[in-house]
Amino acid sequence: xxxxxxxxxxxxxxxxxxxxxxxxxxxxxxxxxxxxxxxxxxxxxxxxxxxxxxxxxxxxxxxxxxxxxxxxxxxxxxxxxxxxxxxxxxxxxxxxxxxxxxxxxxxxxxxxxxxxxxxxxxxxxxxxxxxxxxxxxxxxxxxxxxxxxxxxxxxxxxxxxxxxxxxxxxxxxxxxxxxxxxxxxxxxxxxxxxxxxxxxxxxxxxxxxxxxxxxxxxxxxxxxxxxxxxxxxxxxxxxxxxxxxxxxxxxxxxxxxxxxxxxxxxxxxxxxxxxxxxxxxxxxxxxxxxxxxxxxxxxxxxxxxxxxxxxxxxxxxxxxxxxxxxxxxxxxxxxxxxxxxxxxxxxxxxxxxxxxxxxxxxxxxxxxxxxxxxxxxxxxxxxxxxx
Ligand code: GLU
Numbered sequence: 001x002x003x004x005x006x007x008x009x010x011x012x013x014x015x016x017x018x019x020x021x022x023x024x025x026x027x028x029x030x031x032x033x034x035x036x037x038x039x040x041x042x043x044x045x046x047x048x049x050x051x052x053x054x055x056x057x058x059x060x061x062x063x064x065x066x067x068x069x070x071x072x073x074x075x076x077x078x079x080x081x082x083x084x085x086x087x088x089x090x091x092x093x094x095x096x097x098x099x100x101x102x103x104x105x106x107x108x109x110x111x112x113x114x115x116x117x118x119x120x121x122x123x124x125x126x127x128x129x130x131x132x133x134x135x136x137x138x139x140x141x142x143x144x145x146x147x148x149x150x151x152x153x154x155x156x157x158x159x160x161x162x163x164x165x166x167x168x169x170x171x172x173x174x175x176x177x178x179x180x181x182x183x184x185x186x187x188x189x190x191x192x193x194x195x196x197x198x199x200x201x202x203x204x205x206x207x208x209x210x211x212x213x214x215x216x217x218x219x220x221x222x223x224x225x226x227x228x229x230x231x232x233x234x235x236x237x238x239x240x241x242x243x244x245x246x247x248x249x250x251x252x253x254x255x256x257x258x259x260x261x262x263x264x265x266x267x268x269x270x271x272x273x274x275x276x277x278x279x280x281x282x283x284x285x286x287x288x289x290x291x292x293x294x295x296x297x298x299x300x301x302x303x304x305x306x307x308x309x310x311x312x313x314x315x316x317x318x319x320x321x322x323x324x325x326x327x328x329x330x331x332x333x334x335x336x337x338x339x340x341x342x343x344x345x346x347x348x349x350x351x352x353x354x355x356x357x358x359x360x361x362x363x364x365x366x367x368x369x370x371x372x373x374x375x376x377x378x379x380x381x382x383x384x385x386x387x
Contacts, residue, residue: 009128013352017336021346032373034361035346037172037321039237041293043275044286047236050278054271063267066258067094067245071273074280075245082204083214085223087247093257094276096268097242098202098231103129104264105227105246106164108256109196110135114163116198119149120354121323123172123200127354135163139354144325145314147176151185158189164196165189169212170203173353173360174323175298175316177207183215187222196253197226202244203319205235205287208295212318216249224249234320235287236279241272294320297363297370304374305361310386320364323350325357327386332356343380345373 018036025031054060066072072092079085079092095101102125110116112134118126119140127137138157141150158165165186169178178186190197199215216226231244248254267273298316305313305324313324328335332349336359339345350358363370 005132008131010352012128013124013333013348017340017346017348021340024340024344029344031340031344031346032369032376033346034363034365034369034373035348037234037319037362037364038239039234039290039320039364040366041237041286041290043238043241044236044279044282046282047238047275047278050282051271051275054274059270059274061270063270063273065262065265065267066092066254067268068270068273068277071243071277071280072245074277075247078280079228079247083228084217085214085228085247087249090251091249091254092245092247093254093261094243094245094268094273095257095261096244096265097233098200098229098244099125100242100265100268101229101231101244101246102126102198102200103132104257104260105198105229105253106130106133106135107260108253109163111163113161115159115161117154117157117162117165117195118354119154119167119171121147121171121174121350121358122166122354123168124352126166138162142174142176142355144355147171147174147314147323149178149182149185151182154185155189158193158195160193162193162195164198166198166200167215168200168203170207170316170318172203172319173321173348173350174314175319175321177209177212177317180213180218183213183218187215187218190225191221195225196250197222199226199228201228201230202234204230206291206294206320207318208291208298209317227253232276232279237286237290238272238275238279241269241275243268243272243276293367294364297365297367298322301361301363301370301374304371304378308374308378308381310381320362322361322363323355323358324361326359326381328381328384329386332359335359339377339380343376345376345380347377
């Protein structure tokens with residue numbers, strides 16, 4: 001019998017559907033995937049070269065568990081330059097991708113029954129990680145059309161039991177970028193109830209309007225209680241390299257994080273760390289190229305989705321996902337399965353992201369896949385009219 005802890009969580013739908021689509025492709029089926037979220041771009045050449053150089057220079061042994069000082073310095077400089085935030089090296093730790101970093105933060109902060117306030121819709125792994133660490137996810141509603149935080153619900157859900165308020169702006173899966181007013185409300189409530197703010201900023205460079213602001217930059221108190229998580233994965237098309245980081249003003253948090261990581265991981269891959277140093281310190285041109293491409297793809301996907309009868313898609317302001325609402329009376333898990341089986345298109349169901357009746361489509365895919373894939377969806381929905 002496996003542990004009760006392992007039985008607490010569901011398999012990841014992002015990885016599950018992606019694996020199923022890969023199997024279908026291997027069988028020769030022409031599947032178009034808007035599934036798992038990762039840039040279709042390759043890792044920049046200079047970053048790959050830095051990894052080759054690291055191997056040639058035999059930088060292949062253990063590193064400090066929270067990362068080489070060079071990497072943490074590169075992260076410190078990035079935070080100063082791009083976010084206007086000053087940290088010491090002792091306030092920064094690297095880890096095994098954004099996901100690994102988040103897990104170790106929850107392990108560092110949560111005691112049994114501590115609550116983590118999560119805004120709907122949310123990335124699938126947040127509640128599962130919280131449960132694995134003994135915490136209790138508490139969900140806050142959003143506006144079903146704009147995905148703005150429901151302020152009244154947020155005020156009602158944050159309490160003395162709240163250990164962390166978690167925000168992700170730009171957001172996966174709906175692409176919302178929170179306004180300064182919303183960030184101020186989060187910061188005020190965190191101050192009132194003395195909770196941490198966990199700010200997942202992995203999509204910070206993918207915005208199509210105003211540049212998103214880190215909640216830590218609002219004021220002194222927000223800075224003091226915010227824990228920033230970020231990664232090279234999306235920004236530099238490095239999803240498989242697994243390098244993420246945490247920055248927190250509260251040194252105790254980083255010390256706890258570091259103790260845990262000593263025993264769980266030894267260190268994030270040494271070669272990937274040197275690649276990440278180049279990503280943060282080298283040319284940033286690839287980021288602009290991706291952002292411009294994603295903006296065009298977003299515009300075309302939103303337009304094509306809204307032309308499908310029974311689908312309604314708000315224009316995402318950031319990240320690289322569309323999150324349309326559909327009118328069919330069918331659970332999203334079943335709809336996603338049927339679209340894969342019958343239309344050979346991978347989409348993510350909204351339900352594991354906390355909003356039933358929605359689908360998530362990544363537009364970080366090759367240009368030509370957008371019209372071709374949406375055409376298949378259009379034909380499928382036309383054959384399944386809402387009655
Ligand atoms: N974060 C991406 C997504 O939501 C990658 C998959 C994952 O880590 O769950 O598709």
